[in-house]
Amino acid sequence: MKKRILITGAAGFLGSHLCDRFINEGYKVMGMDNLITGNLQNIEHLFSLPDFEFYHHDVTKFVHVSGQLDYILHFASPASPIDYLKIPIQTLKVGAHGTHNLLGLAKDKGARILVASTSEVYGDPTVHPQTESYWGNVNPVGPRGVYDEAKRYQEAITMAYHTYHGVETRIIRIFNTYGPRMRLNDGRVLPAFIGQALRGEDLTVFGDGSQTRSFCYVDDLVEGIYRLLHSNYAGPVNIGNPSEITIREFAEEILKLTGANQKIIYKPLPTDDPKQRQPDITLAKKLLGWEPKVDRKQGLQITYEYFKSLKMDDLYKKEHKDFSSYIRH
Helix, strand or coil: CCCEEEEECCCCHHHHHHHHHHHHCCCEEEEEECCCCCCHHHHHHHCCCCCEEEEECCCCCCCCCCCCCCEEEECCCCCCHHHHHHCHHHHHHHHHHHHHHHHHHHHHHCCEEEEEEEHHHHECCCCCCECCCCCCECCCCCCCHHHHHHHHHHHHHHHHHHHHHCCCEEEEEECCEECCCCCCCCCCHHHHHHHHHHCCCCEEEECCCCCEEECEEHHHHHHHHHHHHCCCCCCEEEECCCCEEEHHHHHHHHHHHHCCCCCEEEECCCCCCCCCCCECCHHHHHHHCCCCCCCHHHHHHHHHHHHHHCCHHHHHHHHCCCCHHHEEC
C-alpha cells in the first residue's frame, strides 16, 4: 500500500512544494489548510490527481483523519512579519493548540511527525553562525515574540511527546527560504524587493543594511525536509544555505537582476529585527548528507521569472475561481 501523509499549511509557499514532492515520490497526500494565508492556486494543479485530497480545516481545532496515516508534516503557521503582526493570536494558537492536536493525532495513529520550526527561535542571536545547541536571544513580549515563542513552545511540546509518549518526532529549523509561490506582499525581504522593482519603486532597506541573511532555494529546503523525515534523529536540525549576505548587498543584487534603475532608500530598523542570520549546517551534512545545491544567482533568476509571469488581472481571477468541488471539510 502507498504511504499516506498529512501536510498542514498545504496551500502555502512551502506546504505546496511539499505536496508536489510527496506526490512525485508516490505517496497519498492529504493537504490541510484554513487558508488564512494560503492560496488554493498553489495546489490547483493537484486537485485532479487520485492520490491528492484537500481539507479546509483549522488545525487549532480537533483534527480527525480516518484510516491509515504514516506521516505528518506540520507546516501550518503564518511565517512573515506582516502576517504574524496582523494575526498574533492565531499565530500563537497554531504553534500551541495546532501542534498539540497534531502530536495527539500522531500518537493515536502511530505516525511519524515532522514539525516546522524556524531560525527565529534564535531571536537576535549573540552566537554566529547559529548552531542547534544555541538557545537563542528572544524578547518574549516584543512584536516578534508571538512567532518566536510559538515556535519555541512548538519545539518543547514536540520533544515532550517524543520523550514521554514515545512519538516519532522530527524538528526542522528553517532559515530564510525563497522561490516560486511566495506572496509578493508577504513582507519578507526577497518578495518585498522584487515587488518594489517590478512596480518601479525604490527598494526599502531597514536600518543601514548591514544586517545579514542567508537565503536557501525552496527545492534545496524540500530535499532537506524529505531526508530529515526519513532519518532517525529526533533533535532539531538546521536546514538553510550558509551563504551569508548583507541586506544592502542583497538589494543591489535584486536591482542588477531586474535591471531596475531605482535607488535604495533607508528606513529605521524594526524592533528586535535580527542583526545576523546564518545557519551552521554541520549536523545536516553529517546526519543527512545534505547541503544546498542551488546557488543564489540561479535561484533568484527562477524566482524573478515566476514573479514576472504574474499578471495582476489574471492572478485576481485565479484567486476567485470556484474550487468548492475539490474541498473537503
